[in-house]
Amino acid sequence: MIKKTLFIFILITTTALTSKANFDFNSNCIRAYQAIFDLKLKEAEAIIAREKAQNPKNAIPVLLDNYIDFFSLLASENKADYERLKEKRNARLAYLEKQDRNSPYYLFAQAEVYLQWGLLKSRFQDFMSSGFDVKKADNLLNENLKKFPSFLPNKKSAGLIDVVLGSIPSNMKSIASSFGFSGNANNGIKTLQYLADSLPKTSYSFYNDEVIFFLCYIETDLLHNKANYKKTMAYTNSLGNGSLLKTYLQGYVSYKNAKNDTAIAYLLKRPQSSSFINFPKFNYLLGNAKLNRMDSDANLYLINYLKEYKGINYVKDAYLKLAYYYFLRGDNNRYHAFIKMVKSQGNTIDEKDKQALKEANDTAPDINLLKARLQFDGGYFSKALQTLAGKDAGDFKLKRDQIEVYYRLGRIYDELSKDSDAINNYQKAINSGKLTSYYYAANAALSIGNIYEKRNEKANAANFYRQAIAMKNHEYENSIESKAKEGLKRMGY
Known part of the structure; x- marks a missing residue:
């Protein structure tokens, strides 16, 4: 009888430990996660591989695999890579669905995969599927909130979804609501701001980088409130000094807030190492910022962007900026050569590229108006x-x-x-x-x-x-x- 009782006790204890190990955001996983947000994806992959070998029943590495694909596609915006990598989505979801249902990470991890692919699909113009992925993520997070109300990572993603769904253009809201899409952008922003202040004091402090990443884009691209510039830049200070993402966000936020000289300074001091992912947008931003300042080497960064970038956005815009670079220098032959490239290269998915094509098909700009426009964009009022x-x-x-x-x-x-x-x-x-x-x-x-x-x-x-x-x-x-x-x-x- 004693042996039988002991056997049952051991069985229950082992099962509980195994179940708990299904979602173990341990030190290895935290290191991999931080490497991802430093944009050291190869390093993250190596750490994840070690964790899979050491703890094959841990499901967190599968979630981290999805993060790697997410950032890889955000950086490259390569359509072929997108089509190849999105095939992994369903397999990851199927795997996660078989894990420990009693863990707060069970529904959360699935929601993260849906949310990340929802955001990526939107970037690649797959809007209907994107909407359903975001909605699925929202449903899972709401269910998880009922089960685990104090699980802070849930609020991170729920806050972002509130912003995304609450920022649907007014002319689309009636259609969106008919599909059950609704959100409150102000509530979502408040949630993320609360987390930026509170997460560092908790056991989930490693999620702070992700919250800052979201807030930088929301404050800059959604709110467009230049009065928030100092606050947004203060958020970035909490990111690691060796982070390529930190440098990019600081340069991007400064550029979009017409702090042109500051943007150039940040982008030029980006950490240099083969361990970082290739990120052509650095050169695109630098080329634009230097053109605003009328720097003589602005063309070099735009040319490098076009050489490195294999994605779907800002190709026409980059060629237009090169055309304007030479137009301002009186080189009409090169101006017309690059105007032809605007017409023949790239896509018209993004508004910038649509506008670039329209300008290329129009009469050449007045040189003083062009100078004033670029100076204005740089904050040289x-x-x-x-x-x-x-x-x-x-x-x-x-x-x-x-x-x-x-x-x-x-x-x-x-x-x-x-x-x-x-x-x-x-x-x-x-x-x-x-x-x-x-x-x-x-x-x-x-x-x-x-x-x-x-x-x-x-x-x-x-x-x-x-x-x-x-x-x-x-x-x-x-x-x-x-x-x-x-x-x-x-x-x-």
């Missing part, structure tokens, strides 16, 4: 104002340029907090451009709406948001209309 000093519509032959000079002056004065001058020039851009296919007039109306909203002059703001919405058949129409509708919504209209 006083220089841009000097470039356009004393100019108005009468100085330009083309209708396009007559509209743009007022729009560009409006943007410059707006950034210099000279509201009256900004509104005056924006209004001129609206008057002259509201019936054209250029985006200047609609974005000018949106910008005036933003100025009045900041002043809490709701009626005036609503008037200009509605003007922006009313303008049709122009560049960036969906984006501008969505932002205007969000403005009306914020003010309760």
Whole structure:
């Protein structure tokens, strides 16, 4: 009887230990995870291989395999790699479904795979499948939250999904809601900000890098609030000093916030090692930032980007920037050669590439307007104002340029907090451009709406948001209309 009881005890204990070992985010897995977020994917693969050999029943390495594919595809944006790697998704999910159902990682790990592939599918234009993957992840996380309400990693992914689903453009929300897609971007952002502050003090502190990664893109690409620049950069300081991702995020956030010199400084000091994944976007960002500053070597970085990059985005835009580089130097032969490349190379998936093709098919830009535009993009607002000093519509032959000079002056004065001058020039851009296919007039109306909203002059703001919405058949129409509708919504209209 004693032997039988002892046998049962040993059996139960062994089963419990085996079950627990199904999801063991141990020191090996944490090291692999951190290597992934440093963009040292080969190092991560080696650590994962060791963990699989040492603990073959641990399911966490399968989740980490998916992280590697996720970052590999984010960096390369290579369509062939995407088609090859997405075949692994179902096998990983099938494996994870057979693991310990009593672990908080059971549903969470499956949700992570769905979520990562949902984000990747969106990047590769597979929107319907992307939506269903994100929704599946959301359902799994909600179920997991009920079972394990204190499991903090759950909040990381649930917060991101809240942002993703809550940021669906206004003109798509009715369609999305019919499929059960709904989210609250503000709630999601608050969740991620809470985690950025609280995770480092917990046993899940290793997840902090991922939260910072999400927040940097959300603050920069979704909120577009330059007042948050210091806060966003402060987030990046918690990333490891040997992280290539840290350097990229610091350069990217600075570039997108018109801190051009800072962006260049960060991108130039990126850590150099063969252990890092090839990341061509560094050269793309550097080329653009150096072009904004009119550096003589801007072309070298853009050329290197085009040599290294085998993906689907920013090829047309990179060729256009090379064309503009030579145009500014009076080299018309090379300008026209690269304009031809804009027309023949790359895709028109991203808005930047669509705009690049449109500009390539248009008349060459006015050199002063081009200089001012690049200076503005780099945050050199006083220089841009000097470039356009004393100019108005009468100085330009083309209708396009007559509209743009007022729009560009409006943007410059707006950034210099000279509201009256900004509104005056924006209004001129609206008057002259509201019936054209250029985006200047609609974005000018949106910008005036933003100025009045900041002043809490709701009626005036609503008037200009509605003007922006009313303008049709122009560049960036969906984006501008969505932002205007969000403005009306914020003010309760």
